[in-house]
Amino acid sequence: MIARALLGPVIAASLLILGCATQSEGTGAGTGTCSCEPSVPVVDPTLLAFLSKARAAHHEADLAEEKGDREQAVRALLKIVEGPRPGGEPPSPEVAEVIADTRARLADLRSALGDFERARADVDEGLRLAPGVTHFRGHLVEVRGLVEERRAKALKEKGDEGGAAKARDEALKAFEEAIEIQDQVIAEALKQKEKGAKPAPP
């Protein structure tokens, strides 16, 4: 009885420790994280694979846009946002920012195609991934203004003056918010620069 009582906990403890010890070994360059400690993702081959895929998709979208095929460009970019994301949920910072930037481009393309609802959804999803005061967030808010500006134009052409005015207001509001975010980013950068230039206290 004593042996059986000891066997379970001790084997469990052994496996836990061995699991922690071997996990980093099994991820190639010693990267990855262990569930036994706070999640600290490192730059690893998986992250690079995702970034390389994103780069290829954006270049594919460039070529499609050069041909004037925006729909193909959208399809290329959807491979990034709908594919697997390293780091799980929330994704690692690089993944989140690349997807947020891709969402901004998707919103631009879709709004140019007249698909304003999906364009707004792209912007909202991008903003969810870029909550901090960064140029990524500022860019997304600016694209939201761009989407609403195009919507206003489209509605005006359809004769929907009310809808167009409302979209125009949304666009103005978004542009102002974008400027505000960009101002904060610039101010923060200047503050950091000033802090770095100051002589060290005696």
Add this chain to the structure above:
Amino acid sequence: MKGERHLRVVPPPPEGGDSARKTAEMRLNEAAHEAWGDEPPPTEAELREALELERALDEGIDPVAAALRSAYRPEPLDDVDHEALLARAFGDAGAPPTAAEKREAERLAGELDAMKGRRTAPEPKSEPAELSEALRAAWAPRSIEPLKNEALIAKALQKAPSRGRRALPVTMVALTSLAAVAAGIALFFGQARQLEQSAPTAAAPTNAGASVAQAALIRARSTTDLFDPETPFPRSGGTTERIDRIVAARSADLRANRFASWGVR
């Protein structure tokens, strides 16, 4: 035993009553004292071994004695034996056996005949006879007598623990488990120490709970430091260039992490 012992024929005790037996025992003791002196009398095993040696010497089959005798006083070979040995030396595998070989063969045949059908403990045998018995037992083992089988089973059961069935002894389980835990800890800290020694700190220092290996590697982080904070992104376009820059920077980070994990500075 000191010095050499010589075997002597001890006269048998005379027949008669108690007085005669006592007299015989006294004579035996005197004879033993005369024979062995102050040494203790030989044991039964020693006597048996001596008799066996005496028999081997008489029959001329003791290998050491035969070799010594042949070296000291070589006997002439029979013509038949001589021819047989010569033929064998020239490669004739079908040469007839020598007289000594025939004697050995006859002795082996006698031992094998004596062993046939015997189920009791064997008596001392020659080496070829033992080999022959082992081969026979391996090729066609005899069945065990029922009574002997029962005795073996009873003996085996007697040795088994009387308490209830237990998968593993407590001590063995505890020691094995402790060894596994110790191996895990050693592996864990050994790997961490190796990374700490081989890789320069390329990232911010970690807190006390973070792994040393993690601290030595470049972490995933925001890419904002790759772009000029004073220049906002253009309203449209430029995304591909940004992604290119991010990939280039993180490729360098991955390369550094690989070098760190390999211990290259």
